Amino acid sequence: MLLEISDLSIRYPRAESPLLEHISLSFQCGEVTALLGPNGCGKTSLLRAISGELDYAGHIQLLGRPQTDWYRSQKARRALARRYGLLAQHSNLNFAFTCREVVQLGLGPGSLSRAEQETRIQHYMQCADVWHLRDRLFPSLSGGEKQRVQLARVLSQLSLADPNDEKILLLDEPTSALDLKHQHEVLTLAREVADEKTAVIAVLHDLNLAARYADRMVMLARGRIQADGTPANLLQPALIEQVYGYRGQLVDVAGYSALL
Amino acid sequence: MEFRLSDKSLLPVLIALLLLGSGLSLAVGAMHITWQDVVAGLLHWSWPGALELDVPDQYALVLGEIRLPRLLLGLIVGGTLGMCGAVLQGMFRNPLAEPGIIGVSSGAAVGAGTVLVFGSVLAGTLGAWMGTLFEQVQWFLLPAFASAGAILATWLVYVLGDRGRSVVMMLLAGIAVSALAGAVLGMFAYVATDTALRDMTMWQLGSLAGATWTSVLVTGCIFIASSALLWLRAGDLNALLLGESEARHLGVDVLGLKRQIIVLNGIAVGAVVSVSGIIGFVGLVVPHIVRLLRGPDHRFLIPYSALLGGLLLTVADTIARSVFAPAELPVGILTAIIGAPFFLFLLWQQRRQIF
Numbered sequence: 074m075l076l077e078i079s080d081l082s083i084r085y086p087r088a089e090s091p092l093l094e095h096i097s098l099s100f101q102c103g104e105v106t107a108l109l110g111p112n113g114c115g116k117t118s119l120l121r122a123i124s125g126e127l128d129y130a131g132h133i134q135l136l137g138r139p140q141t142d143w144y145r146s147q148k149a150r151r152a153l154a155r156r157y158g159l160l161a162q163h164s165n166l167n168f169a170f171t172c173r174e175v176v177q178l179g180l181g182p183g184s185l186s187r188a189e190q191e192t193r194i195q196h197y198m199q200c201a202d203v204w205h206l207r208d209r210l211f212p213s214l215s216g217g218e219k220q221r222v223q224l225a226r227v228l229s230q231l232s233l234a235d236p237n238d239e240k241i242l243l244l245d246e247p248t249s250a251l252d253l254k255h256q257h258e259v260l261t262l263a264r265e266v267a268d269e270k271t272a273v274i275a276v277l278h279d280l281n282l283a284a285r286y287a288d289r290m291v292m293l294a295r296g297r298i299q300a301d302g303t304p305a306n307l308l309q310p311a312l313i314e315q316v317y318g319y320r321g322q323l324v325d326v327a328g329y330s331a332l333l
Numbered sequence: 334m335e336f337r338l339s340d341k342s343l344l345p346v347l348i349a350l351l352l353l354g355s356g357l358s359l360a361v362g363a364m365h366i367t368w369q370d371v372v373a374g375l376l377h378w379s380w381p382g383a384l385e386l387d388v389p390d391q392y393a394l395v396l397g398e399i400r401l402p403r404l405l406l407g408l409i410v411g412g413t414l415g416m417c418g419a420v421l422q423g424m425f426r427n428p429l430a431e432p433g434i435i436g437v438s439s440g441a442a443v444g445a446g447t448v449l450v451f452g453s454v455l456a457g458t459l460g461a462w463m464g465t466l467f468e469q470v471q472w473f474l475l476p477a478f479a480s481a482g483a484i485l486a487t488w489l490v491y492v493l494g495d496r497g498r499s500v501v502m503m504l505l506a507g508i509a510v511s512a513l514a515g516a517v518l519g520m521f522a523y524v525a526t527d528t529a530l531r532d533m534t535m536w537q538l539g540s541l542a543g544a545t546w547t548s549v550l551v552t553g554c555i556f557i558a559s560s561a562l563l564w565l566r567a568g569d570l571n572a573l574l575l576g577e578s579e580a581r582h583l584g585v586d587v588l589g590l591k592r593q594i595i596v597l598n599g600i601a602v603g604a605v606v607s608v609s610g611i612i613g614f615v616g617l618v619v620p621h622i623v624r625l626l627r628g629p630d631h632r633f634l635i636p637y638s639a640l641l642g643g644l645l646l647t648v649a650d651t652i653a654r655s656v657f658a659p660a661e662l663p664v665g666i667l668t669a670i671i672g673a674p675f676f677l678f679l680l681w682q683q684r685r686q687i688f
Contacts, residue, residue, distance in 0.1 A: 154584030168629040
């Protein structure tokens with residue numbers, strides 16, 4: 074298992090009840106998992122706990138080692154960064170970097186030659202469909218464009234991993250600011266990344282997108298895991314009403330089930 | 334396409350201007366010395382009698398003992414302030430952070446004021462404790478206390494200022510720390526002797542008039558060491574501009590980086606404030622110009638800000654001591670006259686949200 078969460082609880086100081094209670098989940102290579110649930114159910118907090126940015130009770134095993142081990146030394150930090158990436162929901166970079174420079178930050182000052190850096194920057198910027206923005210200033214972009222540039226940066230960061238190493242990619246609402254075409258493109262890209270020895274965990278709000286692109290769906294609500302399984306098993310009006318409190322209707326369109 | 338100058342065009346121009354400014358600063362002043370006499374005078378001062386030069390001894394003395402240390406101190410102080418401005422702005426992720434504006438320099442002034450006013454008491458205590466060793470390290474007392482004050486002030490502003498998340502909070506925390514420092518200095522003024530009072534007044538205005546070879550040596554060593562160590566973290570600072578969480582995910586030890594910046598920056602600012610007083614706005618104007626010309630990448634921002642800071646302060650000092658010659662304008666007043674409107678301009682520009 075690439076990532077194993079056992080008996081995890083998160084409680085914010087002065088909160089009445091814990092945000093997440095005794096959650097256990099594990100994620101493996103090659104899988105795209107959609108993390109779903111109503112607003113404020115703790116999806117982003119779960120990602121932050123996995124990244125060690127939030128205090129929690131329980132145990133997290135990350136890439137074969139206890140999570141806290143990865144932050145013990147500078148060498149371990151760098152090793153983790155090559156195999157573990159997170160795309161945040163918002164970016165607030167206000168300094169006048171060009172998009173190319175932002176993506177280059179993912180490659181760091183490491184050991185790559187200049188030509189190799191350029192090749193990778195171009196490759197991942199094309200993957201995220203932002204190559205045409207390469208010389209624009211990052212802060213001048215729209216929200217969706219910024220998100221795609223950041224995605225190219227995170228992908229270039231993970232390209233530093235040893236080809237034999239397994240990786241983890243966390244995406245916090247990667248489609249929230251995107252137009253229709255790019256929503257599908259980015260999730261197709263997430264699928265392709267998963268096939269390159271990576272466990273992809275994406276927080277999503279669109280159930281239909283999740284059902285179409287994810288191998289597995291995990292639904293959180295009221296501090297607990299409400300459902301965990303394949304999209305075919307989870308896309309049921311009764312279950313969805315239990316999680317979101319909204320009664321939808323399931324229709325079959327062109328071979329896909331869709332919730333309306 | 335974003336406008337960026339390459340190092341090939343920027344570096345030679347900057348170095349040429351630096352040499353020109355330095356020459357000017359040596360030649361111009363209450364006593365005007367021609368270019369030829371500057372070279373001859375410096376040679377005569379360095380190796381008296383080694384060459385058969387026809388230059389008055391007075392020139393050699395003025396150049397070697399007054400203008401050269403003052404020029405070097407200007408380069409060091411300006412370089413330190415430019416570099417520290419760049420690094421602080423990176424840590425706060427905001428282009429308005431500047432040692433003078435956010436109260437770091439005031440903190441240093443309180444530290445230095447403590448030594449000035451209570452110097453005899455301190456010397457007595459430390460002397461009794463350290464014995465003869467104290468005599469050798471006595472010169473170190475002033476920069477050490479100033480640095481401690483600067484570190485404390487930076488840390489306070491950073492913590493109170495919402496850790497760089499809010500510009501408003503940072504500026505308010507800066508105002509609060511400056512006000513506190515001003516009050517403490519005011520209290521010191523009541524118990525200070527006349528000499529100490531004069532020194533403290535000079536500090537609050539900022540001047541390079543106190544330049545000596547000792548001060549050049551001390552601040553120079555600290556400047557070189559701190560800027561080299563901070564420049565090694567340039568890549569990490571770039572990552573920090575993306576955000577704390579992003580930097581962490583890129584493998585940066587964010588807490589360690591910020592601690593290192595607060596301490597090194599405090600030591601550097603403390604050292605220059607202890608010899609030149611509070612010279613404001615250099616650290617604000619300089620990194621901004623460099624970002625416009627070369628972009629926000631700290632690998633270039635830090636060294637270029639140091640070079641440009643040195644150049645600007647040297648030119649400003651030359652102007653400050655020659656316009657009303659033989660009287661002298663404290664250079665801090667001149668930098669404030671140019672810098673404060675620039676600060677207002679940047680504040681106005683914050684609406685655009687691109688630095």
